[in-house]
Amino acid sequence: MGSTLRITPPEDYRLSRDACSYGYFLLAPNRWHPSTQTFTRVLATDAGVTRIAITQPGIGERLTLRCDRTLDRASQQQVRAGVSRMLRLNEPAKTIAAFHKVDKRWKKSGRGRLFRSPTLFEDIIKTVTSCNVQWPSTVHMNRRLCEVLGDKHDAGGSFPASAKVARTRPSTLRARCRFGYRDARTVELAKLHRKGAIDEAWLEDPATPDDDVRTFLISLPGIGPYAAANIMQLLGRYAHLPLDTESVRHGKVVLGMTGTDAKIMKKIDAHFAPFGEHRFRSYWFELWAFYESKRGPAHTWDQDEVGSTFTASQL
């Protein structure tokens, strides 16, 4: 008999739309179940590891979190905080409306929130695992990382805490999690996080300028311009675009751009400039709409199939 928690989301919140909005919802330990429209994941708390299952009966209605073990008050708070961060429940309807005012294309569907991880550390590591590989490798690295280093649960491992990764040998990440040359960089990132050198409050503080955040992130091992821009959107800073080969494909195929890859990236940057501080969301939902036009709505995707085949060249 486990605990059941309930969270009241913003009035426009729709779980199937807002959870299935960014690729990380497909990465371990996250799992979306299309047949029941349920999100599950194994989550570590100070009191132990639990599997949570999140459902919502309808738009704006309360989210139900079913945990497979009974949680004490402190653990309940940790679960609530993690789920709130992951599902962007702190983004009220009015900030989404502000985005729709700038980019009216998404007003009807209501898109605006982007899925992320329960912790910044997980977002950073997931970003590193998405660099210089195709999607199936990112899927594999995250699954192995949870299996090898996560707290064990019948439903799979949790995402490991920075303290655990910091104690891990780079060779373990390389040999057992297929991290390749990202091994030492990942351990170094974990050490920096564990000792408090990555200050989430400062990074999320609206008073901290974007340029300062970007400069800091690029100073971290394994983080370059693409990864920094991606982590910034995960932090809620949407003014920069993480430009990669996928952006170039989008520029060519959807926007009809021509020229070298470098020129197309500059054109994309300029193309989305009018959306200002909402730039990334306009860019991303355009990409997402393209994927959904090929594969159907994201909340219907089969996770195993998408995990093994989802690459831009196959769309």
Add this chain to the structure above:
DNA sequence: GGTAGACCTGGACGC
């Protein structure tokens, strides 16, 4: 400031 090449892995391809 710009650029070439190395870094790893997994998949595609040819033999």
Add this chain to the structure above:
DNA sequence: GCGTCCAGGTCTACC
């Protein structure tokens, strides 16, 4: 089954 090539972003050395 084996070898080769390629895609992917970051980092370093070099101009």
